[in-house]
Amino acid sequence: MTATDLELVHAYHRASKHQPERYAPGPGGLDWANQPDPFRVFAGTRSIDLPLGADAQTLSFDRVRAGARPAPAPVDLAHLGVLLELALGLAAWKSVGEARWALRCNPSSGNLHPTECYLITDPRPGLPGGVWHYVSRDHRLEHRAHDVQAHPPASLDTPLVLALTSIQWREAWKYGLRAYRYCQLDLGHALGALAYAAAVLGWRVGVLPWGDAELAHRLGLDRPGDFDPGQGEAPDLALWVGPQAPAAGDLARLAATGRTFAGRANRLSDDPRPWPGIATVAAACERPTGVQPGGGSAREASAQWPPQGPNPSPLSAADLIRQRRSAQAFDGTTPLSAGRWFAILDALLPRPGVPPLDAWGGRPRVHLALFVHRVTDIAPGLYLLARDTAALPALRAGLHKDWRWDPVPGAPAQLPLFALTLGDARAAARQLACHQEIAADSAFAVGMLADFDGALAAGPWCYRELFWECGLLGQVLYLEAEAAGVRGTGIGCFFDDAMHQLLGISDTRWQSLYHFTVGTPVDDPRLQSAPPYDHRAPTAGTRSA
Incomplete structure (x- = not known):
């Protein structure tokens, strides 16, 4: 690890931020003739x-x-x-007209x-x-x-x-x-x-x-x-x-x-055009041998949380996993019950032996800002879930000094959930999510806040790990939403620094790395669905490719 590597990570992070006046550097359009093959063989x-x-x-x-x-x-x-x-x-497999594509469990x-x-x-x-x-x-x-x-x-x-x-x-x-x-x-x-x-x-x-x-x-x-x-x-x-x-x-x-x-690997595109900045940050984030991912050498739960609240579903785990989809639109009217909301949030707290968070090591480094729109008996507004109570002093110090930090009535006692400010948060959620309606038409939307400087102090490779932790939490949200009879979707396009300004973040101590939203989906009637493996022979065997 060198100071230069850390500088390169910070430089990439700044350069790859979306801003209201400009998006991060991108192709500017899709070269469909050069679209990569989604399957490696x-x-x-x-x-x-x-x-x-x-x-x-x-x-x-x-x-x-x-x-x-x-x-x-x-x-x-x-x-x-x-x-x-x-x-x-x-x-x-999904199709619309002549277009056909595969959906995966991940x-x-x-x-x-x-x-x-x-x-x-x-x-x-x-x-x-x-x-x-x-x-x-x-x-x-x-x-x-x-x-x-x-x-x-x-x-x-x-x-x-x-x-x-x-x-x-x-x-x-x-x-x-x-x-x-x-x-x-x-x-x-x-x-x-x-x-x-x-x-x-x-x-x-x-x-x-x-x-x-x-x-x-x-x-x-x-x-x-x-x-x-x-x-x-x-x-x-x-x-x-x-x-x-x-x-x-x-x-x-x-x-x-x-x-x-x-x-030999198949050719994915005839004319790949890598972005030099990606190669630069990837080299800076290279993890050396012997460094345990997750920020620690052993699994550490931040607290011995009591068993998480129920989020009942009649489905087997296998069926629920395979029915998971990313919502493309929400109805903008149907509320989520407070009990289901609390259960979904409770599942984001790390507990020994409980998947999938038991697969990750170290203390939580990612916490959630919550835009609540339609949760029964919960006032609309901006809330915060601290996934590690030890991080609360740093969160309070790093965000606006005039936030309320009020306990949420009816929330389980073990849930470190706080109301920051009350009021209609739909316009803010929409604008921050690159003006996408899915952030406002949902029951609630999420902005994941990472302990950015604290993680990078352990090594520039922790930049990758912060996103891994965000993705891991996203997977919890996806399946918990399905169990609650609703649906989730990840949001990668959001205005980074505008989110920080809203929360009162003025430095890189905390950074927003991923957004997510959960609500009642509106299905596209044009979509046709087909089973995943009907093209396979009915029995397993061995062959050469």
Whole structure:
């Protein structure tokens, strides 16, 4: 870490802010002929079709959100199929006229899906050891690298490693310089999706302190001949997944680099035009080896919160996960009950063993400013949820001195929720969200405030992690909204400094990194829906690509 790296992060953050008088640098229009392929595949690899088993998962979402897990499933091919189907697989195909596109269980900015997933494992029944790449379109694994040295088969309770990467060009094609932020938000959503899916199987997820360079080497991302120029992948995060954390010997074996790689990545676009500023901030944010993501070496709940309040849903976790959608419009009239609102907010507090926040380490560094429009028995206005009570003095000092900080009548005693000022907040929410009606027509909208300077003091790579935490919270909001019978949507376009001015933030101590909104959706009657995997053969098998 150098002072220059920190300066580069701050410079990127300033340059990538939207302002009311100008948007962050972008393409200015969409080059549809050059739109990136949303699916990465590696030609010349052996591939295995994964079983589709999510329909058989009956554990209720009520139990998952409360931290209940079934007896751990075997870590085998069938259950890996369930994990990836529920976390990163397709949820449906949508079409309007001749246009057709896929929706996935993990949300993405602009549905562009920069996040790719790899699996590193010892041999398992039906699955040779090595490095595998997941293709969500066909729900299959590609054998990217095999172990040179033979290893004994892993026992079926031995965890494996999942790694997440980003194809930054997929986002930059549409969003330009700000795309780096969106890649990180998508990574946080993917982490949350994996943690929820793992809980359905009785498994857990934890982050590993693998540096970017070593992760790139283990996945073969540092092999330039395997990717077209400008269309490679950035290493982001390595996770262990299974019934318990891996033993040191198991992890050392999975971290080995004595593997032979195969395959070449498909060309995503004929003419990628990377933004130099993205490469600059990515280099400045490179994480070294041995640094635990999340700001700590162990999981730390900021408080021993009591069990979270109920948000009842009749759906299984698998069904609720697969029905999640991003709302495109809200009706602007239907209120959300106060009980549901409190339950949604309560689910954002970290509790040991409760997914998906148990997958993340360290104290919360992101808190919520809330624009309340239509919540029964809650006065419209601006509110704040402190996800760590220890952060309250800094929040009070960093925001307007004349905010009220009144407790909210009827709120659960454990919920650090405060009314800052009362009144109609719809116009402010709309204007701040780049004039988007979804921020005002909802029941409530959210601006996520990150402990910006405090996090960056630990290293410039924490810039990425703040967005990951925001995306993780966004995934909670998505599923909690579905459980409440409403719908959410992430908002990446907002006027950064205008939000800060509203709150009274005059420096970089606190920064708004992500917005979100929840309400009653208005469906587009033109949209047609088709099942996600009807194009697949009915049985799983092995083939070559």
